[in-house]
Amino acid sequence: MENKEIKEIVILRLGHRPERDKRITTHVGLTARALGAAGMILASDDPKIEENILEISPRWGGSFFIKNNANAMEEINQWKKKGGKVCHLSMYGINLPEAVPILKSEKKLMFIVGAEKVPGEIYEISDWNVAVGNQPHSEVAALAIAMDRISDSDPLLKTFENAELTVIPMEKGKKVVHDNELIEKNKRQDKC
Secondary structure: OOOOOOOEEEEEEOOOOHHHHHHHHHHHHHHHHHOOOOEEEEOOOOHHHHHHHHOHHHHHOOOOEEEOOOOHHHHHHHHHHOOOEEEEEEEEEEEHHHHHHHHHOOOEEEEEEOOOOOOHHHHHHOOEEEEOOOOOOOHHHHHHHHHHHHOOOOHHHOOOOOOOEEEOOOOOOOOEEEOHHHHHHHHHHHHO
């Protein structure tokens, strides 16, 4: 059964180590945002990740939240109490093609992506442990593929409202359109 309503997708990032994982965690957040997630919950304390990702939305449009230094189990339990489902992306889970039909039908979906070794309780509390292939690779790749597969439309064609910058696709060269009115408006709001 395919759900044509807008989904609410959030990402829970586990095991982030500020000195080691800052780039990959930033890429998890940027990928989630670009492919339509509402936000990312970081189960670690790294305000710089929050700052870096939140700088993107005014320039490139859309909305995206970051919650820093969250308790993972509390976030999962609250999500489930609100009717959400939890999908842990892991190379040990069922294969993504098998999970796609049920994941597509969910209105509220939390994807969990880990950095360091994921605690066993995550495998138990998740509604599904889903593998994007059974080989080691990047959590960014796993998240991107999973979000693409469960989307009801092509997430690569998504447009973002209130973008200061918009890329104009071109076969050769590059073109970015600047919305100068919106840039000035956002600057005025930042000063307030």
